[in-house]
Amino acid sequence: MEKTFLLKGLDCPNCSAKIEEEVGSLSGITASAVNLMCQTLTISVDADAEAAVLPQIEKIVHTHEPDIEIIDTSHSAAQDDDEEEEEGLLRKQRLIVGAILYAAVLLGHAFFGLSDTVYLAVLVAAYVILGYDVVLQALKNIRHGRVFDEHFLMSLSTIGAFVIGEYPEAVAVMLFYQVGEFFQDKAVDNSRHSIKSLLDIRPDTAHVRQGNDIVTVPSGSVAIGSTIVVQPGERIPIDGTVLAGTALVDTKALTGEAVPRRVEAGDEALSGCISTDGMLEIETTHSFGESTASKVIDLVENAAARKAPMERFITRFCRYYTPAVVIGAVFLAAVPPLFFGGVWTDWIMRSFVFLVISCPCALVVSIPLTFFSGIGAASRKGILVKGSNYLEALAQVDTIVFDKTGTLTKGTFNVTNIATAAGVSKDTLLHYAALAECGSRHPIATSIMEAYGSTPDRSELAAYCEKSGRGICATWQGKEILAGNARLLQEAAIPFTENEETGTKVYVAVDGTYMGCLVIADEVKEDSQKAIAELKKKGVSQTVMLTGDSKAIATAIAKKLGLDKCFAQLLPAEKVERLEELDAAKKPGKKLAFVGDGINDAPVLARADVGIAMGALGSDAAIEAADVILMTDEPSKIPEAMNIAKATRAIATQNIVFAIGIKGLFLILGALGIAGMWEAVFGDVGVLILAVLNSMRAMRA
Template structure:
């Protein structure tokens, strides 16, 4: 690369997997003058470093010939994914139109063949041509561009071979199934790209900035570093910043995963996309829109997806050797004996045709997807969703799993764990506290109210309830002045004795949030709350350990709470982590030799989910977590993580059996055909028989029940 090198950017449509990117990369590097190529699947873009004289029009034609429409873009901004408002539905895409047309042609050909048997074969050949001609054209383009044995080549050879031995109907069906698979892959990739763009929606469109002694609404993307903005209660914070004045509880769950709102006062940092609570805040912006927390999360997700090395399709790997080998052996069998030893041309041509049939990869093509489809169906019925066979294969090989705390290992909401009475009994303590916060939407107030209702504690009327930022809430319940809040604030109204202070300290050491109730000028009691572990969390973690998988907790929660929950579950904890910290730890685990799964349910988990070998979203998680992850556990059970590992290992064992069946039968009939013991019809039975056996074996997975 010289100082005169130029950089050009292109939008490349239709790339759905790593093999697509590899074909594009190989094709572009063959263009004279191209020095470097970088292809991004998640953003559908390509960056090319080239000499001034490189023929970029030829580059566009070359990539377009592979089936990926390519257009140059002017700058980096325009190469980012568009919002796609009003984008065409999936069924209107070129791949969808071809799939629908091919399937319709096959259905019509079958009906014509059933009503007029004499024209069945020509009708099937015409239906086959509808789908096979575009595939064959792409196979030729790929071969000319440096990828001679692509999956398109495999499909073309398989279909032509099937026609050659009279199985036109089978060839047409295989082509339709191939097109359907490509279509589904494209839809999934498009949804994943849309999920990345949706992260930006967390940042509000406008911000209220202080200018010339007043407030002015401006686009949040235009906020410069140093600007002062006002954030009202209930608004999303428009930028990373530092609090100048005001005090409020801020919900940081979108960024850190913190289970409870965090109090913010002058000097405290805040993050873009988090939600302001009960007080107005004045902030000084500390990062531009391009560098705020949400923007960094977007970049981390995209980078992690590009670095991830997903398992190549088994069929594509095998085709690199299998397809040319079969064609070469069949050709050799047809011509070598007659030319070298004077063999009968008719006899050896017949054997060559039989070898082509034996070599037809139909049984091999179905062996893996049949097992995967059955495994995916069995898992889906039990709330285990996996995005494709490559992911299902990887899950079984995991050696470590990093799990989020809030909403994953725990229920995701606080609940009352302890009620310690003092000047009043437990029911009275709950009654006063629930009545005081009956109209509040604060998670702690909701938890206390739920506990009071569960214990059938009375709910007397309250009057004049007022929130005291940073302290608690006060009012009158049944004519009695009542305060519920922090121990420090309660101590200003009624000093805690030594036993009460020790109880507060002990509860806090267990990671619990402690509220002190003061009624009529006396300490009435203590209420402790915590986000508790799921009922099956310990059993799920023990099942992972039994399967040889090491679990670890990664959480944005505070150290005390994390350690307390981890001790209960018997797991290592890493606490007070930001999204980039979680991603860094996942990469460190990978560098130490682990194959890592990441389990989480929030936006804050998205970078780590994307960076892990397998990302698993828990039920009830955010759309971003579900779309970024490779798999999802819909019922939110920790035990289901271990069940997913067991499912993967069962599927992989089934695939190995299927491959052995398919290749074993082919090997036997290969030898017997060359020896002249079997001919064309036994060869047909070898292929169809193997397909039947492989399918039947795969269907056994439908009976999988997920027992551990």
């Protein structure tokens, strides 16, 4: 069974990673994931072990973060934002007071020559104000057998600096460490609030019609089949079908599109959209929790739980890196004076500088923050990525495979050409075709009715017969009408001109005379060609189409769009086989993406490295099967998604190279005695702040 806990007050990425790892190792727990942005811990636990592991989870969490409140979301999931703001304000005030006290004592000593006792006392007071929580946390961790973390490194180096008489440097290290922590918390909070504001698309109340009255009730209590009323300017709380009214609805929160679309009676109305200029009465078709807005919120909030390989690398790296640098600092303090001579205090000071520089905060904070910022940037543009792992994989895509119908084409049949015989008008040809097809429910018949503009009265037909695989024979006002494929006219020995256009052809003859041909085709989307061209510019080496349609139609569309390959007349199982062949042939280290409508293509979406669902508004199958969901049906969103993925991965790589490179350089300088405590502060806190600021660029990717 799965349980989720709210870890109220969790802001530290490093602590999040440790909690996730230690909870996951408990007996009875098969999976553990901490979502820093949502402040949640989700576990998969055996039912018989649940009671035993809950106290252990609480102990692990409070070992790393004693002030965190653990809330079982099955009972309550509410967060007190006012309390969080109060805690943040208190921390800010403590930082300001400590900084002022530190600056005052340095200036006072420089200009007025304070006594050594006063000078030391004020510096100690400043240190306690700034660092008491860090030292206490280090002691608690040591008591629980967890030594090698940033609290231990900061406490050891600063207390050591006091011991050897480097008082101002000791306070400075703690001050700037807290400044770095403040920037870290602000960055995490900004990302969290940005996502929360983005996902504030689900109204808590709904106006339900009960007889002649309209009652406001919690959205979660509205039953399927209820009638809800949405006033102008209000968000639609639950998915449904419009019963009455017409309005332009703003879909930007779901799709990222700025242009509103009009809905009227019979149209689908999706939760999260805003009615801008009209009142709508909507019959609900989903529950509140299963509506589109709820699904979007759930997808984005849970995306941080699926970590990218780059994030997992950093977690593993820090697990070995921190103990290694502590052992290195011990050797640096003891080996040179013991075996090569030298002043003990000098080498001990170097070891403390070494410890300050070595703190891995920049890596632990910036990498997950970068990926979550990238997910947020994609969400704002109507691109939902289910996890950091899929965002990173999207940046490595080299082969993209497309379904045809509903992906590159609109998925609806339309009459694209009316080719008449000599002396026959287009209206006359359409009229006869509509008479013949008015009794059929086939999509081709529907497209003819739409082109004609109305549906003829079938009772006017004296006779009507469908000829399997060929077409229709009907009698109207004594005239025999034939409408169907070439075989139908050939069997009737009616001479006609065969049409060479791509598409489904309906040939029409009346009383043995050929009247003309209607060409019916699935139209290519306006931006499909542009999307393929953009993908090739982005370095995608192979674009392929898989379709169940005829070879002639598939080849024509592939040629028009500039696709590299196309495979036609495929059954669903054959699509999977073709995809596996393409996957086996892809370049080493590259990924393959499949783009489909998410309903008929679920097996292929699941098999691809990255499954992308097109036009997935309201589609349960798409949300389940795909890794990336495009909330509109525009192929041009794919290169946009790849741009965001590549920018995010590039920023994460920059942070890794920058942090490891600068720290490596400063560690060498510290060991050689060239870098002192002030340089160590930049090597730690400066790198952290710069890496965090760089991470925030991903929000604008």
